Amino acid sequence: MAMSICVGLHGVLVLHLALAALQWPYPIPCRIQDGNNPDLFIMTLGQVQTGLAQGTFYPSEDKVILNDGQVIEHYYRDRLGIRFYQPIDKRRFPLPPSGWCTWYYYYSRITAEEVKRNARWIAENLKDYGARIVQIDDGWQVPPRDWTDFNKERFPQGIAEVAQYIRSLGLIPGIWLAPHGQSNETFVMANKEVFLLRPDGTTASQTWEGRFLVDPTTSEAHAYLRGLFERLCQFGFDYFKIDGQPIVVNEYRTKTQFMKGPSGPGEELYRKTITTIRQAIGPDRYLLGCWGIPLEGIGLMDGSRTGGDIVLGWGGFKVALRAIMEYSYLHNVVWYCDPDVMVLRSPLTLEQARVWATVQGLTGQALMASDRLMDLGPERVELMRRVYPAVDIRPLDLFPNNREKRIWDLKVSHLGRKYDVVGLFNFDQSRSEQILLRWADLGLPSDVPIHVFDFWNAEYLGAWEAGIAVDVAPTSCRVLTLLVPDGKVQLISTSRHITQGWVDLKRIDYNDTTSTFTGTSSLIKGDPYQLRFVLPRGRNMAVRSVTAAGLPTRWENHQGWAAVVITSDKTADIDWKVEFMPSELYHYPPEAPSGLNVRPVGLDGVEVSWSEQYWLNAGYRVYLDDKPLVYAPRASLTIGQLDPNTTYNLSVETVSEDGSASGQRTRTTFRIASMISSRIRLSQLEGQRTGRPTRRVRTDMPLTIGQEVYTDALVIAPGSAMTYRLKGLFDRFVAKVAVAQGQDELATVQFRLLGDGRQIWQSEPIGPKDGIRQVEVGIKGIDQLTLEVAGSSGAGRAGRVTAAWLDAELLR
Known part of the structure; x- marks a missing residue:
C-alpha cells in the first residue's frame, strides 16, 4: 500500500523520493530559536544548506550540535518535552497523506452515495495531481459510538462495498473511529471484561469517546481492539483515523481503580492499546491520531492531528494556523503533522482560500480537503491542484512558535537548482500590510540582484539588490520565488505545484554555447504546463523555438523573462527543449524622485x-x-x-x-x-502574545463593561500575556482593568504588570461584579512591558471570563 500511495502519484520521480527516504534518519540543519527576524518561519525541501542554520540535528541520537560546538543531548525528549521521541519511520510512507475527508461538509450525515460522488470527482479531477485518500469520517457507524455494525440507513450496502468502490477508482479508502469508546450497552454487558465498569456494572468512564471505555489491562480488551481493526482491514480500509486520543490517555491516568488487571502509568497503558491496533492493521496501513495532540502515540502512529477542529470561515483557518505554528517542529521528524483539513469554499473569499492552500503547500503537512468537491468553482479547484500532493518538506525551525509569523521561507534544493519559495501573509482581517523582505534575513546575498517571481499571479517582478517591499491585502498572501543570478538564462518557476519544480521536473540541462535548455517534466492531462525563465539583468533574450515530443506549445517573450507553455492530452513524462536568442532591451531613463x-x-x-x-x-x-x-x-x-x-x-x-x-x-x-508623541495608546503598538489568543477591541467591535462602552481595549485570556517593547521611552503606564459581566459571575482573575520580567504591579482578585479599577504605574527605563492576566484561587472558572485592559496609554 505504501507504494500505491507514493509511486502511483508521479511515477519515477516519487519512486526516487521513496528510495531516498529509506536513508532517513540522517542529520539535518536546524534552528533552535528565532534569529534576527522573529517574523521568519523556515522549512527545507531537499538537501538544503543555509547560513541561517544554527546547528545540525542528529535524529537517531536526538542530539543537536550547534555551530559553536555546543552539544544538546536528548533535544526532543528533554528540551522539547517529547517523552517518547523516536524518528519517524519513512520506509513505508515516505510522504505525508494527500486526499479528502467527509467530516467538514457532511459531518455525521454522510451517505454512501455522497462518498462515491466525491470519490469519482477525485478520480477524474484530482487523482493525477496526487490526491489518493478518500476518508469516511463520523457517521458510518451505528450512532453514536457502536463499531459493531454500520449505519444501514446511510450505508445500506455496508461500508465494505464503499471501500471496494473507492479502490476500484485507484484510490485508497480511509475510515474514522474512536475505537476506545463504545455506546452499545448490550454488547458491553455481554463483554464486561473488555470495558471499564464500576462494581455495580455501570460505566466507569463516560466521555466524548463513548459511554463506555476499553479497559487497557485485560487480554479480552486487546482481543476486541484487534478484532475490530482486523475486520475493517478485511473490508478494504488502508487508512485509519482514531479520534479522541487525549481523552483516552487522561481516563487511563485517572481511572486505574476500575481496571481489572495490573495497571500502571496511564500513558503506558494507552501505548499498549495503540500497539495492539498497530499490530492489527500491520505496518503497511496508515495510522493517524486525532483530537488535540496525542504525543503519547509517537513512535506508533504514522501521523497525528496537532490541534482542535477547524470551523468554516477565517476563524477556522486560524485554528489550523496555530497548530502549524506551535507543532511544526514535530513534522517529518517524529511523524507527519496534520493541522486538520483544508477548506476552500465560501464564505472564505478566494484570497482567504488561497492563504489556506498556501500554508498547506509550503509546510508539506498532511493535505486533506473537506469540501463537497464537485461544487467548487474552477478558481478554487485550481488552488487545490497547485498544492497537491503534500511533499517531503521538513522544518528548519525545530522549536514551537507562539506567534503568527508572516514570512514563510521554503528553501529548495533540486536537480542542482537552489531557490526559495517565500510566502508572505497578512492574517489581519481589517488592514493591509507592507512586508519588507530582506535578502540578508533569508540568508541570501544582499549585494546581487535576486530574481523575484510571483507564483500565484504568474508574473516576474524583476531582479533587485537588498530586498523587496511587498504589499499584502487583509487575509491574503503572496508567494514569491527567489533565485540568485548566475549571469545566464535560468529556470525560476514551473506552474505545476507551489514548490515549482520538485513535483514535476525530473531532468534539466543548459547548454551555454547554444543558449538551450533541455529537460523532462511530468505533465498532467489537459493542464497547461508553464516553464518560466528569467534573463540576466541588463541583457534581454527571447525564446527562439520550443519542441516537446510533438505536443502543442506556445511561448511569451517579456522584458527580462519568458514563459513556455506545453499542453499534453495525457498524463505522462515529456521531454522538452527551449532555445533562446539575443533580443533588444528597451530602456527608459529614470528621473529622480522628490518630496521625501x-x-x-x-x-x-x-x-x-x-x-x-x-x-x-x-x-x-x-x-x-x-x-x-x-x-x-x-x-x-x-x-x-x-x-x-x-x-x-x-x-x-x-x-x-x-x-x-x-x-x-x-x-x-x-x-x-x-x-513620538508624549502620550500614545498601547493599541498603536504590536505586542508578542504568550499563551492563549488575545483580542483587540476596536470601534467596529466594542466591549461593554457595566454601562460603559469601550472601543479601545485588550482582552487577555487568564494564564496569558502580551509583551511590548518600549525601548525605555516612557515614564508612566495608565489604564483601567475590569472583567465583563455575563459569564461565570463567581470567577476572579488578577491583572499584573511586569517590567523587564519583574512584577511591578498586581491587582487584587477582580470578578465581573467588582467594576472598573484604575491603574497608574511608573515604567521609567523599562524596555519590555508585559500585561498579564492570571486566574485566582477564588470560586468559579477563571478561564470563562473576559478580562480586559481598557484605554491603556503610555506617557512620557
Whole structure:
C-alpha cells in the first residue's frame, strides 16, 4: 500500500523520493530559536544548506550540535518535552497523506452515495495531481459510538462495498473511529471484561469517546481492539483515523481503580492499546491520531492531528494556523503533522482560500480537503491542484512558535537548482500590510540582484539588490520565488505545484554555447504546463523555438523573462527543449524622485513617502545610511526594527527594469524618539502574545463593561500575556482593568504588570461584579512591558471570563 500511495502519484520521480527516504534518519540543519527576524518561519525541501542554520540535528541520537560546538543531548525528549521521541519511520510512507475527508461538509450525515460522488470527482479531477485518500469520517457507524455494525440507513450496502468502490477508482479508502469508546450497552454487558465498569456494572468512564471505555489491562480488551481493526482491514480500509486520543490517555491516568488487571502509568497503558491496533492493521496501513495532540502515540502512529477542529470561515483557518505554528517542529521528524483539513469554499473569499492552500503547500503537512468537491468553482479547484500532493518538506525551525509569523521561507534544493519559495501573509482581517523582505534575513546575498517571481499571479517582478517591499491585502498572501543570478538564462518557476519544480521536473540541462535548455517534466492531462525563465539583468533574450515530443506549445517573450507553455492530452513524462536568442532591451531613463516625508510607526518604525513619478519607472531603491535597504514598487515604504534613539540618513532613487538608477537621490534624516508623541495608546503598538489568543477591541467591535462602552481595549485570556517593547521611552503606564459581566459571575482573575520580567504591579482578585479599577504605574527605563492576566484561587472558572485592559496609554 505504501507504494500505491507514493509511486502511483508521479511515477519515477516519487519512486526516487521513496528510495531516498529509506536513508532517513540522517542529520539535518536546524534552528533552535528565532534569529534576527522573529517574523521568519523556515522549512527545507531537499538537501538544503543555509547560513541561517544554527546547528545540525542528529535524529537517531536526538542530539543537536550547534555551530559553536555546543552539544544538546536528548533535544526532543528533554528540551522539547517529547517523552517518547523516536524518528519517524519513512520506509513505508515516505510522504505525508494527500486526499479528502467527509467530516467538514457532511459531518455525521454522510451517505454512501455522497462518498462515491466525491470519490469519482477525485478520480477524474484530482487523482493525477496526487490526491489518493478518500476518508469516511463520523457517521458510518451505528450512532453514536457502536463499531459493531454500520449505519444501514446511510450505508445500506455496508461500508465494505464503499471501500471496494473507492479502490476500484485507484484510490485508497480511509475510515474514522474512536475505537476506545463504545455506546452499545448490550454488547458491553455481554463483554464486561473488555470495558471499564464500576462494581455495580455501570460505566466507569463516560466521555466524548463513548459511554463506555476499553479497559487497557485485560487480554479480552486487546482481543476486541484487534478484532475490530482486523475486520475493517478485511473490508478494504488502508487508512485509519482514531479520534479522541487525549481523552483516552487522561481516563487511563485517572481511572486505574476500575481496571481489572495490573495497571500502571496511564500513558503506558494507552501505548499498549495503540500497539495492539498497530499490530492489527500491520505496518503497511496508515495510522493517524486525532483530537488535540496525542504525543503519547509517537513512535506508533504514522501521523497525528496537532490541534482542535477547524470551523468554516477565517476563524477556522486560524485554528489550523496555530497548530502549524506551535507543532511544526514535530513534522517529518517524529511523524507527519496534520493541522486538520483544508477548506476552500465560501464564505472564505478566494484570497482567504488561497492563504489556506498556501500554508498547506509550503509546510508539506498532511493535505486533506473537506469540501463537497464537485461544487467548487474552477478558481478554487485550481488552488487545490497547485498544492497537491503534500511533499517531503521538513522544518528548519525545530522549536514551537507562539506567534503568527508572516514570512514563510521554503528553501529548495533540486536537480542542482537552489531557490526559495517565500510566502508572505497578512492574517489581519481589517488592514493591509507592507512586508519588507530582506535578502540578508533569508540568508541570501544582499549585494546581487535576486530574481523575484510571483507564483500565484504568474508574473516576474524583476531582479533587485537588498530586498523587496511587498504589499499584502487583509487575509491574503503572496508567494514569491527567489533565485540568485548566475549571469545566464535560468529556470525560476514551473506552474505545476507551489514548490515549482520538485513535483514535476525530473531532468534539466543548459547548454551555454547554444543558449538551450533541455529537460523532462511530468505533465498532467489537459493542464497547461508553464516553464518560466528569467534573463540576466541588463541583457534581454527571447525564446527562439520550443519542441516537446510533438505536443502543442506556445511561448511569451517579456522584458527580462519568458514563459513556455506545453499542453499534453495525457498524463505522462515529456521531454522538452527551449532555445533562446539575443533580443533588444528597451530602456527608459529614470528621473529622480522628490518630496521625501517621514512619520513614526510604533516605537521602532517609520513610514516613508515621496512624490509619485510621472515618468516611466520600475520603482524605487531605498537606502538607509547610504546602504541599499530594499526595492519599493510604489512611492511609500514602512521600515521597522529601528533604534528610536539613533539618527538615520534616508535616501531614495528611481530605478528602471534593467537596474539602472536615476543617479540623484532625494534625502532626509530622522530620529524616531524625537517624533513620538508624549502620550500614545498601547493599541498603536504590536505586542508578542504568550499563551492563549488575545483580542483587540476596536470601534467596529466594542466591549461593554457595566454601562460603559469601550472601543479601545485588550482582552487577555487568564494564564496569558502580551509583551511590548518600549525601548525605555516612557515614564508612566495608565489604564483601567475590569472583567465583563455575563459569564461565570463567581470567577476572579488578577491583572499584573511586569517590567523587564519583574512584577511591578498586581491587582487584587477582580470578578465581573467588582467594576472598573484604575491603574497608574511608573515604567521609567523599562524596555519590555508585559500585561498579564492570571486566574485566582477564588470560586468559579477563571478561564470563562473576559478580562480586559481598557484605554491603556503610555506617557512620557
